[in-house]
Amino acid sequence: MWVVKIGGSLSHDPALREWLMRLWEVGGGRVVIVPGGGDFADAVRRYQREWRFDDLAAHNMCLLAMAQYAILMQGIVPDLVLASNEDRIRRALRDGRVAVWVPTDLMRTTPDSMTNWDTTSDSLAAWLSTTLNAERLLLVKSCDVEAHAPLDMLAASGVVDRRFPAYVRDANYLVEVFSKGDASRMRDRLLAFQA
Template identity: 75%
Template sequence: MTEQTGTQPEARTTVMWVVKIGGSLSHEPTLRHWLAELCEIGGGRVVIVPGGGDFADKVRQYQNEWRFDDLAAHNMSLLAMTQYALLMKGVFPELVLASSEAKIRRTLRDGHVAVWVPTALMRDTPDAMSNWDTTSDSLAAWLSTMLNAERLIVVKSCPIAADDALETLAATGVVDRRFVDYVKDANYVVELFDKNSVALMRDRLLNSPVT
């Protein structure tokens, strides 16, 4: 686990956490543990961001085969994240899919856990997000900023040491290349957990004050 703390958070009316669950957990038994714990103790507080996983890997495969541009790949990758979101809801039907800020906030007000469906970020023309340097890691950071979240937790299947610098993790491909830029001035806490850190996440969430 590695942690970065940005500037002091602004005052918030509720404590909101964004938990990005990497696509690499989509075939891991620990995915069920993460979702179970978040459903049990994260109602009204947690927004889950799905990774792309092998759904996104298929996009890369098709792009290599057909040579279409990154804009098409970006839009397809958002649908890949949506497939993972649907998988999560299939495993835990109590999760609520939410494609807009308004639906996310309404879901939390109702005491549920939201799973972000990022289809609103589909584009007709390229922008700074429509490239492979910006993946679901950076999108989770973007969402955390938009929602004025208190904390962003990024869950990966690979081991992560407490002293691993974000720059090193980006250079080695653990997080995407743009992630450091997205979080460097964040007003929320950023933590990276490995797949076996469910108990640590539970402890963090249970001991985080609710305002």
């Protein structure tokens, strides 16, 4: 199973449709898409600055932001299956479908290590990859990403969140970061690793 996190920065980019279509074409039964937060999460940041509520509320709102992006993705490719937990994700994969994670089950009532702005959808994708015992985690970014760039460097430059390198340091899955123009390369790789 591959987890593919598509950054919210692609939410207005034609590359989003290409990524979703290619994943749908070749990823049935093997791919779980994790949506970023995009404009929806940016709105949470603005509201938090204005109203000065705590990071727990912001975390829960950002999970809903990711859910909105997931619904947008399914609106673009209706055959994608929205799935809010491990059971639903595994059911979608067993049915030969591509799942899009709706992370509302991670809403919290008390703060924890995830309820802060250092932990974004990148780290949540790593958490899901560990939970699902994924083979690979691919992050898709709107910016150009140098092949094999160290994750600590990508975190320092803001390409991935600050906590992401620690989340994946001891991971049992391969981590790759792709640029938005790499959809064909990802498709070829997914085809090459078909069971």
